[in-house]
Amino acid sequence: MIDTGTPxxxxxxxxxxxxxxxxLNMGPQHPSTHGVLRLxxxxxxxxxxxxxxxxxxxxxxxEKTCEAKFYQQVVPLTDRVDYLGPMANNLCYCLAVxxxxxxxxxxxxxxxRVLLTELTRINSHLIWLGxxxxxxxxxxxxxxxxxxxxxxxxxxxxxxxxxxxxxYFRIGGLxxxxxxxxxxxxxxxxxxxxxxxxxxxxxLTGNPIFYNRLKGVGYLSPDDALALAVxxxxxxxxxxxxxxxxxxxxxxxEKFQFKVxxxxxxxxxxxxxxxxxxxxxxxxxxxxxxxxxxxxxxxxDAPKVVLPDREKMKTQMEALIHHFKxxxxxxxxxxxxxxxxxxxxxxxxxxxxVSDGTAKPWRVHMRYPGFATLQALETMCKGRMLADxxxxxxxxxxxxxxxxx
Amino acid sequence: MSERLxxxxxxxxxxxxxxxxxPAVKALEAAIPDDFTDAKFDRGELTLTVKPxxxxxxxxxxxxxxxTAFQDMTAVDWFPSSPRFQLSYHILSHALKEIIRLRTMVxxxxxxxxxxxxxxxxxxxxEREVFDLFGIRFENHPNLRRILMPDDWNGHPLRKDYPxxxxx
Numbered sequence: 001m002i003d004t005g006t007p008x009x010x011x012x013x014x015x016x017x018x019x020x021x022x023x024l025n026m027g028p029q030h031p032s033t034h035g036v037l038r039l040x041x042x043x044x045x046x047x048x049x050x051x052x053x054x055x056x057x058x059x060x061x062x063e064k065t066c067e068a069k070f071y072q073q074v075v076p077l078t079d080r081v082d083y084l085g086p087m088a089n090n091l092c093y094c095l096a097v098x099x100x101x102x103x104x105x106x107x108x109x110x111x112x113r114v115l116l117t118e119l120t121r122i123n124s125h126l127i128w129l130g131x132x133x134x135x136x137x138x139x140x141x142x143x144x145x146x147x148x149x150x151x152x153x154x155x156x157x158x159x160x161x162x163x164x165x166x167x168y169f170r171i172g173g174l175x176x177x178x179x180x181x182x183x184x185x186x187x188x189x190x191x192x193x194x195x196x197x198x199x200x201x202x203x204l205t206g207n208p209i210f211y212n213r214l215k216g217v218g219y220l221s222p223d224d225a226l227a228l229a230v231x232x233x234x235x236x237x238x239x240x241x242x243x244x245x246x247x248x249x250x251x252x253x254e255k256f257q258f259k260v261x262x263x264x265x266x267x268x269x270x271x272x273x274x275x276x277x278x279x280x281x282x283x284x285x286x287x288x289x290x291x292x293x294x295x296x297x298x299x300x301d302a303p304k305v306v307l308p309d310r311e312k313m314k315t316q317m318e319a320l321i322h323h324f325k326x327x328x329x330x331x332x333x334x335x336x337x338x339x340x341x342x343x344x345x346x347x348x349x350x351x352x353x354v355s356d357g358t359a360k361p362w363r364v365h366m367r368y369p370g371f372a373t374l375q376a377l378e379t380m381c382k383g384r385m386l387a388d389x390x391x392x393x394x395x396x397x398x399x400x401x402x403x404x405x
Numbered sequence: 406m407s408e409r410l411x412x413x414x415x416x417x418x419x420x421x422x423x424x425x426x427x428p429a430v431k432a433l434e435a436a437i438p439d440d441f442t443d444a445k446f447d448r449g450e451l452t453l454t455v456k457p458x459x460x461x462x463x464x465x466x467x468x469x470x471x472x473t474a475f476q477d478m479t480a481v482d483w484f485p486s487s488p489r490f491q492l493s494y495h496i497l498s499h500a501l502k503e504i505i506r507l508r509t510m511v512x513x514x515x516x517x518x519x520x521x522x523x524x525x526x527x528x529x530x531x532e533r534e535v536f537d538l539f540g541i542r543f544e545n546h547p548n549l550r551r552i553l554m555p556d557d558w559n560g561h562p563l564r565k566d567y568p569x570x571x572x573x
Contacts, residue, residue: 055552055553056551056552056553056554056555059553059554061562063538063563064562064563064567064569065569067569068569068570099448099449100448102448226473226474227475227525227526227527228525228526228527229474229475229476229477229525229527229528229531230527231476240499241499242474242499247499247502248502248503248504336447336448337450337452337481337493337506338448338450339450339477339493339495339504339506341476341497341504348476348497350476350477350495352477352479352493352495354481362481363479363481363482365477365479367476367477367479367495371530371531372527372530372531374530375526375527375529375530404553405553
């Protein structure tokens with residue numbers, strides 16, 4: 001039998017000086033932990049001596065469930081992992097399976113995927129900004145960011161029929177042709193959005209309380225960021241310049257022009273500035289995507305993998321047979337293993353899919369950025385005040401759904 | 406790039422010939438020629454298989470060759486075949502803009518391997534997760550405890566002989 005280790009409360013205790021230190025539990029129901037994160041803090045007065053994240057409260061065994069589903073049935077499961085960035089989850093999984101199958105995705109589907117994934121990034125960043133500012137005490141910003149988020153969710157609802165669990169990207173393309181007014185709605189939203197970013201910036205950037213709570217707090221050096229597998233905006237705020245969209249392009253990102261904001265300060269303020277700039281860059285990408293959406297099919301030409309159109313199903317025998325076969329027995333995926341990574345709102349997301357040649361995945365492993373970033377929390381908080389922990393947890397933008405899976 | 410992507414190279418000899426000047430392949434061949442047992446280039450991804458006792462030496466070799474950013478590690482249960490567990494480490498190079506996969510096979514009877522935390526601190530949580538869900542031990546890990554399941558849980562959920570639903 002494997003030893004399950006030492007009890008929780010003895011784990012974070014440093015050697016010696018036990019009498020002076022207090023162990024404090026923050027969470028799992030603490031409002032600033034953005035979910036069910038439990039932090040076991042060892043504090044000396046108000047100074048954090050050790051910090052120990054205790055996770056798993058939201059563990060639902062999604063990776064195990066994937067092994068019992070057909071490939072196409074996994075797509076709705078991925079929505080529920082990082083529930084603030086559904087389209088990014090769908091995209092990463094679909095790209096991985098498409099790589100296994102060797103499918104060629106039509107340009108129109110790729111562009112719409114980029115368009116919606118960037119909207120998802122804005123959606124994810126808006127929630128981060130609202131809750132982060134709320135943690136610091138600036139309640140107003142939350143109301144403003146959720147106003148814009150509502151616009152995005154309405155667009156998602158029009159496109160996919162669902163506000164949050166969209167499942168709109170399918171293996172081989174998109175679920176259906178987007179509604180006719182989608183591009184106009186996105187154009188209208190994106191036209192007014194840069195002003196909204198200025199509005200948030202007016203509320204926060206010049207705010208002395210917000211500035212003093214973030215500036216110099218939660219420093220993470222580039223070496224630590226690299227060693228602790230930290231990715232995304234947190235890594236870029238520490239001075240490492242790497243963005244999967246630019247450096248290892250997927251889904252046609254090489255056709256878009258955008259900058260990758262970085263900073264060398266490595267503190268919470270730098271992370272705030274980097275994410276604010278990222279939203280502006282996303283607006284640029286969306287504008288380019290809107291201007292150049294090519295015409296054409298939205299599904300790959302692979303009748304044995306992609307469900308046929310309703311129209312064809314009712315008129316063509318072959319299409320009906322393919323539909324029946326895909327729905328009842330799935331489709332076989334050639335044996336092999338792939339690791340597909342994309343840049344989600346929180347950092348580098350990766351799906352490792354192993355196939356044994358059958359219609360169900362042998363193994364689906366999800367690499368989510370929050371899991372790795374949480375390891376760096378102690379480095380960022382050690383030796384700082386207890387109140388800074390709240391600022392740091394807000395600044396790394398964690399979603400417990402993606403950490404516990 | 407597209408020409409490279411469409412190629413499939415199976416076996417160490419084919420990879421040594423086709424990707425002779427690949428930095429990771431060169432580094433492994435120089436550092437641990439005998440423990441570097443197999444290689445594969447498939448769907449644009451390079452997989453390098455090493456013996457389990459050489460995994461840390463292999464990681465140090467590819468780290469020195471520029472693959473500095475540890476991304477991910479996980480296990481695959483190939484029950485009922487033997488060796489049962491496959492460990493996959495995905496390592497990214499920011500400079501070369503490429504991910505490689507280090508792969509090793511572990512027997513069920515031993516189910517133990519040297520921890521990667523001496524090379525990358527970031528492997529800590531990933532190894533705890535594999536320990537929790539697959540029951541593979543990592544030697545010299547600083548804090549090898551369950552991470553996602555409760556501490557008193559019986560069994561390892563991601564093993565193939567653990568049912569997806571119902572009672573055990």
